[in-house]
Structures are given as structure tokens and as C-alpha cells.
Amino acid sequence: xxxxxxxxxxxxxxxxxxxxxxxxxxxxxxxxxxxxxxxxxxxxxxxxxxxxxxxxxxxxxxxxxxxxxxxxxxxxxxxxxxxxxxxxxxxxxxxxxxxxxxxxxxxxxxxxxxxxxxxxxxxxxxxxxxxxxxxxxxxxxxxxxxxxxxxxxxxxxxxxxxxxxxxxxxxxxxxxxxxxxxxxxxxxxxxxxxxxxxxxxxxxxxxxxxxxxxxxxxxxxxxxxxxxxxxxxxxxxxxxxxxxxxxxxxxxxxxxxxxxxxx
Numbered sequence: 001x002x003x004x005x006x007x008x009x010x011x012x013x014x015x016x017x018x019x020x021x022x023x024x025x026x027x028x029x030x031x032x033x034x035x036x037x038x039x040x041x042x043x044x045x046x047x048x049x050x051x052x053x054x055x056x057x058x059x060x061x062x063x064x065x066x067x068x069x070x071x072x073x074x075x076x077x078x079x080x081x082x083x084x085x086x087x088x089x090x091x092x093x094x095x096x097x098x099x100x101x102x103x104x105x106x107x108x109x110x111x112x113x114x115x116x117x118x119x120x121x122x123x124x125x126x127x128x129x130x131x132x133x134x135x136x137x138x139x140x141x142x143x144x145x146x147x148x149x150x151x152x153x154x155x156x157x158x159x160x161x162x163x164x165x166x167x168x169x170x171x172x173x174x175x176x177x178x179x180x181x182x183x184x185x186x187x188x189x190x191x192x193x194x195x196x197x198x199x200x201x202x203x204x205x206x207x208x209x210x211x212x213x214x215x216x217x218x219x220x221x222x223x224x225x226x227x228x229x230x231x232x233x234x235x236x237x238x239x240x241x242x243x244x245x246x247x248x249x250x251x252x253x254x255x256x257x258x259x260x261x262x263x
Contacts, residue, residue: 019218
């Protein structure tokens with residue numbers, strides 16, 4: 001087991017990528033703190049981990065609150081005695097053009113999707129520096145590497161997450177802490193599943209834009225997080241691993257050979 005005797009905290013783990021990651025880390029031996037604002041989802045995930053023979057506890061928390069982030073790290077260390085892995089994953093998505101988005105939505109997006117990552121990292125470092133070891137993994141996005149129509153706030157916070165990852169990595173590398181990010185493409189999380197049902201043509205166009213011709217599954221991102229959290233990635237630091245089915249490998253220009261991706 002790659003994470004035997006390790007302790008992990010995963011935010012936004014009541015569904016989607018966070019759920020898949022919590023289960024994957026637990027299956028490899030980690031004791032996992034399932035953190036989510038959705039109490040029902042967090043309880044379900046923890047119950048499923050325990051039924052599968054893993055170790056999990058639940059913390060209902062709003063990651064937009066600094067006090068609750070402090071409590072989150074304290075909860076993990078009080079319960080399990082240490083903290084080895086922090087996966088910052090929670091997000092709140094607001095859509096809208098840059099010139100039309102409300103100040104309230106912008107601030108909430110930044111608070112949840114960037115400030116909470118920094119503050120949770122800050123709290124975790126206070127434990128990990130003393131241990132001289134730790135792994136922090138942030139959920140970035142291909143939307144932090146390029147722009148999207150109607151997702152200006154999301155683009156901004158994910159770009160911020162990527163450079164927060166790099167800054168943390170270089171500042172704490174000699175204290176035994178690694179910090180990396182995973183940058184997913186279009187993944188079948190609950191919001192995308194909902195969008196796919198309500199906007200089937202958009203879903204078709206999205207799949208057509210991905211060279212692999214399909215959406216990704218949450219477990220495919222969880223597997224990347226597992227690698228980054230494990231000692232197998234002991235020399236991987238300050239990097240962003242893109243897992244997008246080849247989406248960002250394409251310039252977006254139509255084929256000059258007059259054929260599509262199947263030629």
C-alpha cells in the first residue's frame with residue numbers, strides 16, 4: 001500500500017474529483033478526512049470508505065471560512081496525530097462574462113477557489129514543516145492555462161492556483177514539503193453531468209474538441225493525485241500535471257489535411 005500510515009485531508013470530497021480522490025487514497029492505506037459543505041455527501045463517502053475496509057472521518061466545513069480551515073487541520077492532527085497529505089479541491093463556480101459578473105460572485109469565487117487554497121496550505125505547513133515532510137496537491141484546471149468564454153473568474157482563480165503551487169513548492173522544498181497541481185480537462189463531475197443533460201449540443205461539441213473523444217472520469221484525476229501524494233513522486237515538485245484527454249495539445253486550428261481526428 002503506497003500510503004500506509006499516512007493521513008490525508010481532502011476538501012470538496014463529498015462528490016466528484018474529491019470523492020474519487022478520498023476513496024483512492026484510502027484504498028492505498030491513508031486515513032482520510034472527508035471535508036465538504038455537503039454533510040450528506042461527506043457522510044456517504046466516508047461510510048463507503050469504511051465499508052471497503054479503509055479509515056475515514058468526516059468534517060462538515062465551509063472552506064471559505066479561515067476559522068473552519070484552521071479547525072480542519074486541527075481536526076486531522078487531533079484525530080490522527082499528523083498530516084501528510086493535503087488535497088485542496090473545493091470550488092465554487094460562477095459563470096458570466098468578465099464585464100457582466102457581479103462583484104459578489106467574483107469575490108466568492110476567489111475566496112473559495114484561491115484564498116481557501118492558500119490559507120489551508122498555510123495551516124498545513126505549520127504541521128508539515130515540523131514533520132519535515134508533506135505533500136500538498138492542488139486541483140488546478142486547463143482553464144488556468146488558457147481562457148474560456150464565460151468563465152473569467154474560474155480562469156483567474158485556476159491560474160492563481162497554478163502559481164500558488166509553484167511558489168509553495170520552491171519556498172518549502174528544502175523543508176521536505178512538495179507541492180504540485182493536477183490540471184483536469186472536462187471531467188464528469190456532478191455539475192458537468194447536469195450540464196450534459198440540459199445542454200446536449202454543448203456536450204457533443206465538447207467531446208468533439210477532445211482528441212480522445214470523451215469526457216474524463218473522476219477516478220482518472222484521482223489516480224494522478226495519488227501519484228503526486230505518494231513517495232513515487234518524491235522528486236516531483238512545483239509541477240502541474242495536465243489530464244485532459246489531449247485537449248490542450250491541440251492549437252484549435254482545423255485540420256489542414258481536411259480530415260478530422262479519426263483520419
